[in-house]
Amino acid sequence: MQLYNTLSAKEREALLEEAGEERLTLSFYQYAKIGNPHLFRNHLFVAWDQMEVLGRIYVAHEGINAQLSVPAKRFNEFKTFLDGIYFLNDVRLNIAIEHDLKSFLKLKVKVRNKIVADGLNDDTFDVTNKGVHVNAEAFNRLIEDPDTVLVDMRNHYESEIGHFKGAVTPDVDTFRDSLDLIEEDLKDHKEDKKLVMYCTGGIRCEKASAYYKHKGFKQVYQLEGGIIEYARQVEQKGLENKFVGKNFVFDHRRGERITPDVIANCHQCGEPCDTHVNCANEACHLLFIQCESCADKMENCCSPECVEVIQLPYEEQKKLRQGIPNSNKIFKKGRSEKLKFKK
Incomplete structure (x- = not known):
């Protein structure tokens, strides 16, 4: 039974170019209690390797975080497989705005202690006790409210190239750094302010919303599906786009353009650039x-x-x-x- 890659990235890249078949780049996550992450990991690898799925997937006792490239012709087969896993039935799939044959060149399914590293060691913290999910339309209304504090739960290098207008963008290197920083900054507003958060696809906000509820914040919201789903809904429904710039993504593309605005600079010469x-x-x-x-x-x-x-x-x-x-x-x-x- 094959449980690891047999091709190098270069070999896989050559095969993808030769085949020239359409692939879909997508991501999903789900917090769930997985009793044996190693066994689950092997089950996923065997099935997805046969479907020619490529990507980076983390499995832990607390759930799964997946960023994938799936052959377009096998998408229905892939979706049927997910629906056959009880906690992934009808899981939201964030389909990328831009697709690339080379977004991923290997299938990597790894077992981790957590699917989102948070540095927390609190047995009373329940990650499933999450905040209120809002769609793009509700999100736009919320962030117009003067009693709302909008927080970017991503890292500095992500928000540097794109973020929502008026958002607090913590100057942090990791997700765990932002948790205590934001709580300290907003400690006097746990009762009177609406805390609205967003991230790339929703996984970090999901954990952060539960964490801040645990810490006593009364009105906690998160953008469902993150920036990826927001951009899709804005285009489909003709809503005002309140995001500016590029959305950083964790594959070989490194970014999806949401608006034409270039808000960052080349780190070497200072000219406008967000690549x-x-x-x-x-x-x-x-x-x-x-x-x-x-x-x-x-x-x-x-x-x-x-x-x-x-x-x-x-x-x-x-x-x-x-x-x-x-x-x-x-x-x-x-x-x-x-x-x-x-x-």
């Missing part, structure tokens, strides 16, 4: 914003030092990637001291 890239030096792999001009000049690297590295023979580059300390730069997410125009 996230990873440094071409694999020993660095820093995520940052880079315009086409700087990409050409810097050979897709974040710094002159990294440009020097990529000129080295491949085996020497591999040696530079060895060791945990050398991989830590990836977590800076655009905060490297080598970037002149970082946020």
Whole structure:
């Protein structure tokens, strides 16, 4: 029984290009009590590998978080499979606005302690006691209310390229950093303010809404389906679009354009730009914003030092990637001291 990938990303990329078949990029999540995440993980891998599904999926005792690429011709088969799992029957699927054959190049199903890392160790906290879900229309009405505080539950590098007008955008690196920060900032308004939250697809808000209810907030709301579903509803129903810029996504596309506005800047030259890239030096792999001009000049690297590295023979580059300390730069997410125009 095959329980792991047998093809490299490059091999898979070549096969996808050769096939040229339409694929759908989508995501979903569900908080549920999974008794044996490892067994469930293997069940998913075997079934989805046969369906040619690719993506990144996390399974834990608290549920599942999935970001996938599915062959369009097998979507109904995929949906039938999900509906056959009791806690995934009719689960909301966030279909991407833009589709790309190469959004994912491998099928990775991993067991984690939690599907959203929160740093919480509180046995009295019930993640299923969530806030009120609102659609795009209700969301637009809510955020016009002067008694509403709108909070972006994403990280700084996500909100930097796009966010809702008037939203509080915490300058944080991780979801766990934002939980205590927001509670402290709004501690005097647990009774009188409406706390409205949004994120990419809803999974972080789901946990955050339950957390803030647990902490005593009385009026807690979340945008159902996140920015992805909001953009779809706005277009379908002809609603006013209150989001500006680009929506950061966690696949090879790194972003979906929601409006033409470019609200960020190239981290190297300061010119308007909202294109996230990873440094071409694999020993660095820093995520940052880079315009086409700087990409050409810097050979897709974040710094002159990294440009020097990529000129080295491949085996020497591999040696530079060895060791945990050398991989830590990836977590800076655009905060490297080598970037002149970082946020």
